[in-house]
Amino acid sequence: MASTVTMRAVRDTDALSAGGAAGPAPATRVPSVPEEAVVPALAPAPAVAAAPPPARPRPRLGGALRPMLMNMVSIGLLLGFWYLATAYRWDFYIRFDNVPTPGEVFGEALRLLGDDKFVTNIGVSLWRIGVGFLIATVLGVVVGMLCGRYALFKGLVFPALEVLRPIPAIAWVPISIMLWPSTESSILFITFIGAFFPILLNTLHGVASVDTVLIRAARCLGTSEYALMTQVVLKAALPHIFTGLAVGMGVAWVSLIAAEMISGQFGVGYFTWEAYSLIEYPHIVVGMLVIGVLGLLCSGAIRLAGKILMPWQGIGGKENS
């Protein structure tokens, strides 16, 4: 967890100090799905949502262009390596002889995007993410808030959850197939499990770190317990909750893809695995790329929701600088 967070913080400051006003630059640096996958199992105390250290804009010639140029060079190098390795069928312990070239993948991608079956696969995966993630959000936030606020509830519920938490969502696949009546419901369950724990833990942490003075202030303004929870504690914990949602979304994708590969019917994970079984190698890479893009879009959606729901965040910083 710590490493992910610091990495993200460093990136943000990088983008800010180098570009300042270069709007789209940070968006392209959203951590992709696999990076966040490391997080859930070993994440005990998410000390997160810490604001990145204040950026000091250093005015510099070509300040806005430089990061863009570097992005292009970096991605260009990756593509170049991929092309050379596959076109010349490099074989040095790692074998590239069966890996499709960028051109093959690009052509297949164009064709598949017009293919109904492929679009259905994307739709199914998105629907599964939507449902699993929504249930995880509701349960994670509610249980997290109750645990954070009522010691008795936490004492009864949290130890059991702590036992289950270190088990990665993927390890749930066999038992999930046994537990749930249909493949569909077991895939939803695995997606849910992946997202649930990061959301729960961050909510709990957020509720626990609500400034006592805010609760006292609300109390002496005549706030009932219910209103205190919904209008003060929830709002104060919102930045932490959104950190949990961002991490949870990443883990949900990892879990979903694994579940689809193993037990699936439909979905981009299933599509990618099927491509391997059917020796349609370009499809494997198309599947991978689509999974990456979908993950990116979902993280972006959460960021956007956070900005809309927390308009007060970061306002003071702007005024000062």
Next chain:
Amino acid sequence: MMGTAASTKGGHIDIRDVSVSFTQNGVALDAVSGVSLDVKPGEFVSIVGPSGCGKSTLLNIVAGFLDPTRGTASVDGSPIQGPGADRGVVFQQYSLFPWMRVRENVEFGLKMQGMCRSERQSKARTLLGLAGLLAFENHYPEQLSGGMRQRVGIVRALATGPQVLLMDEPFGALDAQTRVVMQEILTHMWHQLQLSVLFITHDIEESIFLSDKVYVMTARPGRIKAEIPIPLPRPRTADMTSSAEFLAIHHQLKALIREESLAAMGGELQDGGLGRDWHLGPEGVRAAL
């Protein structure tokens, strides 16, 4: 507005023989011991004393955040049971809800009372106008200076129309100039709304300037050392602080508090285990300085 007529009748704070003990590392410590004080309706009363003397503990009891170990605390004859909107509290730290705009912060207490949107909106605007903050009603707390935030904090505490206002070193974090302005604004609002105020501070000048009566507390365990009436006429102005009368009271209070601060320091030196030679009473410390 705010039922000014009714305010004159209520707001009597009565603290009788209150003691508070904490257990720290298995040892019982008295924070406050046998304190009695009262704030009459419409009176402005300050408590001063060395740090750690239990001033804030007393305020927390009246606010309802803390129950006394012994003794009773009541407002208008009814014992205090938990916090409530009948007692406004202004905190030392900034306590505005950062996710609400200034006006929403002020409206919050009214919303909790179930007042309808348009009514509470106009009430909040009236109060913000009184405090000179109407231009900032749509700002977030983050966008305000420290002085403005505390003004909003005061307005928010007053919005529900409490007859008692409890203030825990509210201007402690402000610079000297802002502090003076805030004191004038507070005096003005207190006069207009005829509130009973219990004000905690460690600033002697501030306590004299604002109060009708000042209680001086001893070092821990906190007891009432002296009750000093402040007979200065009102309205009070900034240049009064250099009058002979003001300075005489200042001198008297300073001497009382100095004694207690030295006692507290002497105690700390002993607690610090610096050895027998360093056991200094107040006299010893004075000599050493």
